Amino acid sequence: MNSLRRFEEFVSDGTIKKQRRDLPRSASLVEEAEKRKAFLKEIAGKLGLSDEMRTIMLKQPMT
Numbered sequence: 001m002n003s004l005r006r007f008e009e010f011v012s013d014g015t016i017k018k019q020r021r022d023l024p025r026s027a028s029l030v031e032e033a034e035k036r037k038a039f040l041k042e043i044a045g046k047l048g049l050s051d052e053m054r055t056i057m058l059k060q061p062m063t
C-alpha cells in the first residue's frame with residue numbers, strides 16, 4: 001500500500017506548480033455559485049420540493 005505523499009513532494013518533482021492567487025476568478029466563482037443557489041432555491045420553492053429533494057438537486061451536476 002502506498003503512503004500519502006506530502007504536498008511539497010508534488011511541487012518538488014514538478015507534478016504540480018504553485019500559482020499566485022487569482023482574486024477576480026475567485027470572486028467570479030463565488031458569484032456564480034450564489035446565482036445557482038438562488039436559482040435552485042426559487043425553483044424548489046415554486047415546485048414545493050422537500051429538503052431531501054433539494055439536496056438531491058444540489059448533488060446533480062449542472063451542465
